[in-house]
Amino acid sequence: MNKLARELLFPLIAVVAAFIVGGILILLVGDNPIVAYRLLLGSALSWPDGIGYTLFHATPLIFTGLAVLVGFRCGLFNIGAEGQLYIAAFATAWVGITFANSSSWLLIPMCFAAAILTGAFWGAIPGVLKAKFGSHEVINTIMLNFIAVALVSYFTQYHYKVPGDPILQTAPIGPSAYIPHLGRFIPGLPERIPLNLAFILALLCCLLVYLFLWRTKWGYEIRATGSNPFAAEYGGISIRKQIILAMSVSGALAGMVAINEVLGNRHRYYDGFSDNYGFTGIAVALLGRNHPVGVILAALLFAALQHGGIYVDGFSEHVTKDIVQVLQGVIILFVAAEGFFKWALGRRLPWNV
Amino acid sequence: MLELRNITKRFGDVLANDNVNIVVKPGTIHAIVGENGAGKSTAMRIAYGFYTADSGEIIVDGQPRDIKSPHDAIALGIGMVHQHFMLVETMTVAENIVLGAEPGTALALDLKSAAAQIRQLSEEFKLAVNPNEPVEHLSVGQQQRVELLKALYRHARLLILDEPTAVLTPLEVEEFFVILRRMREQGKTVIIITHKLSEVLAISDEVTVMRDGKVVGRVQTKDTNAAELARLMVGREVLLRVEKTDAEVGRPQLEIRNLSVTDINGTKRVDGVSFEVRSGEIVGIAGVEGNGQTELIEALAGLVDPERISGEINFEGRNLNALGARIRRELGIAHIPEDRHRRGLLLDFSLAENSILGVHYRPPIAAMAGGIFLDENAVQRRASEIIQAFDVRPPNAALPARSLSGGNQQKLIIGREYRVDPKLLLVSQPTRGVDIGAIEFIHRQLVGLRDDGCAILLVSAELEEVTSLSDRLLIIHDGRIAGEVDPKTATLEEIGLLMTRGH
Numbered sequence: 001m002n003k004l005a006r007e008l009l010f011p012l013i014a015v016v017a018a019f020i021v022g023g024i025l026i027l028l029v030g031d032n033p034i035v036a037y038r039l040l041l042g043s044a045l046s047w048p049d050g051i052g053y054t055l056f057h058a059t060p061l062i063f064t065g066l067a068v069l070v071g072f073r074c075g076l077f078n079i080g081a082e083g084q085l086y087i088a089a090f091a092t093a094w095v096g097i098t099f100a101n102s103s104s105w106l107l108i109p110m111c112f113a114a115a116i117l118t119g120a121f122w123g124a125i126p127g128v129l130k131a132k133f134g135s136h137e138v139i140n141t142i143m144l145n146f147i148a149v150a151l152v153s154y155f156t157q158y159h160y161k162v163p164g165d166p167i168l169q170t171a172p173i174g175p176s177a178y179i180p181h182l183g184r185f186i187p188g189l190p191e192r193i194p195l196n197l198a199f200i201l202a203l204l205c206c207l208l209v210y211l212f213l214w215r216t217k218w219g220y221e222i223r224a225t226g227s228n229p230f231a232a233e234y235g236g237i238s239i240r241k242q243i244i245l246a247m248s249v250s251g252a253l254a255g256m257v258a259i260n261e262v263l264g265n266r267h268r269y270y271d272g273f274s275d276n277y278g279f280t281g282i283a284v285a286l287l288g289r290n291h292p293v294g295v296i297l298a299a300l301l302f303a304a305l306q307h308g309g310i311y312v313d314g315f316s317e318h319v320t321k322d323i324v325q326v327l328q329g330v331i332i333l334f335v336a337a338e339g340f341f342k343w344a345l346g347r348r349l350p351w352n353v
Numbered sequence: 354m355l356e357l358r359n360i361t362k363r364f365g366d367v368l369a370n371d372n373v374n375i376v377v378k379p380g381t382i383h384a385i386v387g388e389n390g391a392g393k394s395t396a397m398r399i400a401y402g403f404y405t406a407d408s409g410e411i412i413v414d415g416q417p418r419d420i421k422s423p424h425d426a427i428a429l430g431i432g433m434v435h436q437h438f439m440l441v442e443t444m445t446v447a448e449n450i451v452l453g454a455e456p457g458t459a460l461a462l463d464l465k466s467a468a469a470q471i472r473q474l475s476e477e478f479k480l481a482v483n484p485n486e487p488v489e490h491l492s493v494g495q496q497q498r499v500e501l502l503k504a505l506y507r508h509a510r511l512l513i514l515d516e517p518t519a520v521l522t523p524l525e526v527e528e529f530f531v532i533l534r535r536m537r538e539q540g541k542t543v544i545i546i547t548h549k550l551s552e553v554l555a556i557s558d559e560v561t562v563m564r565d566g567k568v569v570g571r572v573q574t575k576d577t578n579a580a581e582l583a584r585l586m587v588g589r590e591v592l593l594r595v596e597k598t599d600a601e602v603g604r605p606q607l608e609i610r611n612l613s614v615t616d617i618n619g620t621k622r623v624d625g626v627s628f629e630v631r632s633g634e635i636v637g638i639a640g641v642e643g644n645g646q647t648e649l650i651e652a653l654a655g656l657v658d659p660e661r662i663s664g665e666i667n668f669e670g671r672n673l674n675a676l677g678a679r680i681r682r683e684l685g686i687a688h689i690p691e692d693r694h695r696r697g698l699l700l701d702f703s704l705a706e707n708s709i710l711g712v713h714y715r716p717p718i719a720a721m722a723g724g725i726f727l728d729e730n731a732v733q734r735r736a737s738e739i740i741q742a743f744d745v746r747p748p749n750a751a752l753p754a755r756s757l758s759g760g761n762q763q764k765l766i767i768g769r770e771y772r773v774d775p776k777l778l779l780v781s782q783p784t785r786g787v788d789i790g791a792i793e794f795i796h797r798q799l800v801g802l803r804d805d806g807c808a809i810l811l812v813s814a815e816l817e818e819v820t821s822l823s824d825r826l827l828i829i830h831d832g833r834i835a836g837e838v839d840p841k842t843a844t845l846e847e848i849g850l851l852m853t854r855g856h
Contacts (some may be wrong), residue, residue: 215726217719224710227699228681233656234688235710236679 011287011294014334015301015352021330022323029318036312036319044304052183052193056265057303059083059195060085060257060274062202064281065210065288065295067123067253071137072290073213074246075226076130080141081254082278083148084122088255090152091118092262094160096173104176111177111263119255120248122148125302127247131240137247145278156271168271179263196264198256202352206292212249222246254278275306283328286335302328354379354511354542355400355431358407360409362395369395370406371566377511377559382533382543384553384574388586388788389758393546396563397513401433403433432504433513436520440488443725447484448505467506475663478535489577494525498532504601510540514841518552521537522641523816523849528659538817548586548789550579551817587790597800600824603632606777606808607653612664614648614657624704624832625664630777635799635809637840639816641852644834646812647691650779653810654688656696684713687770691781691812697766705736705750708769724854735772743768744794762789767795771802772790778802781812796822816845830853 015222023033044050064081071078095114099107126140145237153168160170164196182199213219227240261273280302287301288294305328309321355377362370370392375852377383385393399406403419410417413429420426422625424431440449447468456463475482482811488496497517505513518526531558547553552576553560562570562585567842583591607630611679613624618684623645630636640646651657653666655678666673673681682688690696709718709732716724717731736750741765745757754762770778784792799822802843803809813819819840821827826840828851835851 112630211726215729217714217725217727220709220713220727224699224702227693230695231697231699231710233678234654234690235713236655236682237675238677238679307783 007291007294010338011289011335014287014331014332014338017334018327018330022172022327025056025326026323031316031318036316036323039315040308040312040323041304042308044308046241048189049193050307052189052195053307054300054304055199056193056195056260056286057306058299059199059202059260060277061280061284061299062206062295063253063256063260064277065284065299066202066292067278068285069288069290069292069295070209070213070222070246070253070303072248072285073215073226075229076127076241076243076246076250077138078123078126078141078247078250078254079138079282080123080126080278081250081281081293082274082276083141083145084119084251084254085257085274085278086147087122088115088119088154089258089262089273090170090269091115091154092258093170093173094346095179096262096267098173099314100174100176102176103194107174107177108179108263111173112259115255115258115262116252117255118260123251123254124244129310130247130269131243133223137243140149152269156269160269170269172268173262178267179259181264187266192333194265196260196263198260201256201259203296205256206296209253210292218245254281280328283332284334287331291338355415356408356412357400359397360396360399360406362399362406364470365418365721368400368566373409373563373566373568375561375568376652377542377569377829379539380540381558382545384547384560385544385563386548386553386556386560387581387584388548388552388790389760389786391563391586392566393563394515394682395566397433397515397544397546398476401428401431401513406521412540413791424471427509430508431513432507432509432511433581434497434500434515434674436506436516438500440499442753443487443792445485445487446482446491446499446502447778449488449499449505454507458766461549471502471506478505478532478539480532490526494522494528495522495755497521497529501532509541511544512536512542513546515546516548517545518547518549522769522853522854526552538815550582553582554579564588583789587788589790591793594611595796595800595821597822598804600634600803602634603806603823606628606667607810608663608667609653610664612649612652614645614652615661616648617661622832623652626825626829626832626834627664628834630808630810632806632808633774633803634824635822637819637826638810638812638829639819639826639836639848639852640812640814640829642814642831646829648831648832650688650691650781650810653779654678654690675787679711682773685774685776687773687777687778689766689770689780690784691785691850693759693762693766701753702756703751703753704740704745704757704765704806705732706735707754707765707785708732708739708750708772710769712773732854739765739768739772743771743798747775756790760787763787763795764791767798768838768846771798775802775807775812782814783811784813784815784818792818816848820845820848830854 026033026036038073042056056313067081068078092111092115095111099110122144123145126137129135129140130137147288156168156170162171181191181194181196183189183193213223221237222242222245224235224237225239229239257277260270283296284295285300288298304323309324312319312323313321357375360373373396375396382691385766386694387393388524389796398404400411402422402425405421411420418429447464448469451467457465471484480502482495482498482502482693488499489697521529536543540738545557545598557574559569560572560574560577560582562582564586610627612623612626613621626649639648648657652662655676659675662674668684668686694700699710712718718727719725720728720731733750740748740750745761745764754765776850787795799809811819811822826838828835830852838848
């Protein structure tokens with residue numbers, strides 16, 4: 001229990017502090033923070049639209065949060081989830097378009113495989129570069145983001161756009177590749193809300209990532225490498241292999257955003273669809289303390305802010321949805337400042353002898 | 354000169370100092386001894402103003418004094434030299450010494466007069482330190498003398514030295530003691546914190562022994578001996594000598610031929626070394642640290658890129674050169690590394706998770722679902738076996754390794770490596786930073802493993818350890834084997850000469 005409290009304390013401080021700082025800003029621009037916050041959270045938690053959309057927005061963040069988490073646990077900073085999910089989304093759409101006439105039983109697994117494998121491949125590139133040449137994964141993942149985004153834009157624009165379509169997007173995928181909206185199964189949740197089966201898949205992935213990292217020998221090796229590569233090497237673990245493995249798994253998880261977007265939502269590749277999911281995933285992993293359960297909670301919070309922000313924009317006089325950016329920024333700032341808090345509070349915490 | 358009266362200090366639940374009374378007479382060298390965590394450093398940090406006591410008095414020159422900060426202590430003539438030097442490497446000796454007490458005006462730093470003063474102090478105490486030399490060019494022994502000068506420059510009459518010999522080679526220790534004696538002759542008072550009994554007996558006039566935060570003994574050095582001090586420190590009789598029978602030597606297990614190892618910068622660290630280790634014997638390697646021991650052991654353990662190795666490493670007649678650490682472990686080679694934090698442990702992992710490092714990927718640990726999943730019961734079983742057999746405290750497998758004391762961390766590593774029933778054990782500095790009680794235990798375990806027929810290669814910077822444990826003793830100097838001696842008959846002088854001169 002004590003351990004749980006310790007894990008929860010700093011994320012909670014970060015969130016509360018963010019709301020206080022945000023509240024001061026709202027006061028400064030001349031609005032009432034309580035009204036604004038009620039609007040923000042009330043709209044995000046209303047049934048069915050608020051909750052439905054919050055869960056829908058949380059889905060990609062869970063995937064990218066897990067992706068960043070797996071990297072972190074191996075001592076790697078994967079800033080490339082954004083590129084990985086773009087490449088994967090395009091590949092998924094390509095499979096969905098090219099094999100549109102296949103049956104669902106064949107096409108959906110093929111699309112899943114496309115999302116997972118392309119993401120893994122794009123993640124493995126900086127992994128291999130680091131393992132073989134020691135080049136830093138942060139630089140390479142950032143660079144590969146630009147390459148991925150430009151590459152898929154190019155293919156969409158010049159090869160896969162429906163002629164005459166003013167929007168930069170591909171043709172739709174075959175209907176047999178669609179995965180159902182959850183509204184079909186949950187009474188009271190309208191089917192128009194794009195929350196789909198990928199959300200269940202994201203929760204399942206949290207469980208799988210947990211089992212993988214903490215219950216298998218591969219997870220042990222990844223975590224050992226992240227915790228102390230010298231000791232891992234001493235224990236007969238190949239650090240190079242772990243780096244490539246962790247980056248591949250990380251990329252695969254980021255790639256699964258494509259399942260939510262392409263199979264569950266727009267049913268095509270839509271250029272620029274990602275609302276910085278890859279980068280917000282870093283914040284989600286940090287706030288979630290690099291634990292799958294934490295990632296779910298943090299993804300839900302960020303998704304609620306994202307959805308509620310739209311209402312703040314519409315219904316309050318001075319505050320715009322940029323307040324959400326402020327809240328997210330302050331949360332990240334405070335999470336990153338954890339070391340400072342530990343130092344400042346160090347002596348007074350009961351578990352700190 | 355200095356007296357601590359009824360000093361009590363708590364850190365959370367831990368009573369670090371419990372009614373401590375220490376009297377240091379002027380013009381003497383006073384040793385404070387005790388195991389790690391006995392409270393000796395805490396008491397001295399209170400005297401130096403780093404911590405304030407919860408209760409009790411500090412008396413300097415017969416007057417009760419309020420020492421709230423090191424600044425107050427310095428004003429009263431108390432100086433302290435820490436175990437880890439606090440020097441700015443890129444600055445000169447003089448710049449380092451005046452740092453924080455710069456002479457001259459706010460705008461003009463008067464380094465010249467400071468340098469002259471430092472030179473005079475250096476001559477007075479025969480420290481042989483050049484004030485204009487950058488600190489990064491100095492040896493560890495010289496850096497320590499700069500720290501002494503720092504205190505002397507601030508007119509310290511009482512010097513507190515925290516584990517001053519931990520970083521010195523045997524020869525430097527001798528020189529250092531000469532300096533301390535000279536300081537005593539000049540009327541300075543010295544307090545030396547240590548846990549090395551031979552040094553206490555060699556240098557001090559009086560000894561205060563601490564255990565579990567309390568003072569448990571005050572003796573005149575001339576009236577005591579190592580056995581009595583060890584008993585006071587540990588609280589029971591301690592066997593200082595290693596008891597062992599003659600080795601029953603079997604066939605050669607490890608054969609090294611003309612082995613050379615270069616580091617990542619291309620410098621040759623091990624240079625054409627050949628020897629063998631047979632089953633049932635402990636072969637010791639003595640040498641001043643940094644003469645290739647680390648690289649030798651890491652090369653044998655499979656932790657060095659094969660491209661940086663030349664020569665032959667054979668184990669049971671099989672060439673190991675190209676094989677990685679995992680295969681070498683599978684063949685029966687265990688390794689107790691010199692740096693337990695860097696190599697030996699996953700500090701943030703639990704004791705249970707640490708206990709399976711190296712065997713985590715195969716049965717019985719990874720046994721479920723085709724050997725992919727770890728069998729949690731098997732992990733716990735292994736951990737509790739090791740914890741019990743090696744008396745790891747506290748005996749809680751769920752704790753992170755970081756929370757253990759150095760001695761208990763070392764016992765965990767040794768237990769883990771013993772658990773695989775090795776045919777060859779590579780051991781580096783097995784008792785570094787370990788309490789006397791645990792040292793005795795570790796030594797007995799090593800001899801026991803030898804008696805069971807294991808071949809052991811032992812590297813240690815502690816001459817006493819390596820001579821008393823080894824059946825054969827090689828001396829390494831500058832990456833080469835400088836000679837082999839019989840540890841039963843060789844004198845420390847003989848070994849010391851080979852260690853420093855190489856012939």
